[in-house]
Amino acid sequence: MSSEELWHRVLEIFSRTAVPQxxxxxxxxxxxxxxxxxxxxxTWKYFGLLATATHELGHAFAAVMSGQRLGGIKLQLDHSGTTTSYSRGRLATVWSGFWGYPVPAVTGAALVTSGFGGWGPAALATGTLILIASLLFIRNFAGIVIxxxxxxxxxxxxxxxxHAFTGHVAIxxxxxxLVAAVRDLAxxxxxxxxxxxxxxxxxxYILYRATSVPSGVWIAMFLAVxxxxxxxxxxxxxxxxxAGA
Structure with a gap:
């Protein structure tokens, strides 16, 4: 593939494609x-690493959106992860602390709706660009590998x-x-x-310690999202x- 063909391919990625049948x-x-x-x-041993990365990126994105300073992200091969951010406000800390478990489901819903709408390649490309940007904040070797x-x-x-096949992959x-989000909540x-x-x-539990709101309430809120x-x-x-009924 020539450089011109590659560039044309990149431009096509962010255009709407035919809706997958x-x-x-x-x-x-x-x-x-x-x-x-x-x-x-x-399989979860490997796919779960993507769910963990999405979880931690949820914390990171929420931290940045609430004006916090993002210190770094660590991902481990045992599916654990840590996102460090700095804030003087409790509300901002709680906000970023909440958006971990729900984000794999949010991402999953976005991919499904994008895939069915003909935007599957664009959604996958956007996710890839977000991962590229996140490399600036990864602070350990395992996290870089993942x-x-x-x-x-x-x-x-x-x-x-x-592109026609990519839409099916996005779905x-x-x-x-979405299934991974349920598994993690369980x-x-x-x-x-x-x-x-x-x-x-x-x-x-961390949110409970920060707010005195019982952990069960936070889990219920995760579940609601x-x-x-x-x-x-x-x-x-x-x-x-x-249609198939």
């Missing part, structure tokens, strides 16, 4: 693949894969992140119910189910 059978395959990425331990791997995968998809990846809830020795790393994201993503999916 998703059949009922393909939709079933999408849910099977999404579940296969987010549920079994063998982020560069995700960037490479995203770049290969948007540059070399036909599948979006559903997988894990968080389990920490509060059965693994209370790990409370110190829980966003809900995730459920809302599922509802948004379900709109285009339900139309396919209705």
């Amino acid at each position: 998703v059949t009922l059978a393909e939709l079933a395959i999408v849910f099977v693949l999404a579940t296969a990425l987010s549920i079994p331990r063998a 982020t560069v791997t995700a960037i490479t995968g995203g770049a290969l998809l948007v540059i070399f894969v036909p 599948c990846l979006g559903v997988a992140l 894990k968080l809830t389990n920490v509060h119910l059965r693994r209370r020795d790990r409370l110190a790393s829980s966003d809900a 995730v459920a809302g994201c599922w509802l948004v993503a379900w709109q285009p999916i339900s139309s396919i189910l209705a």
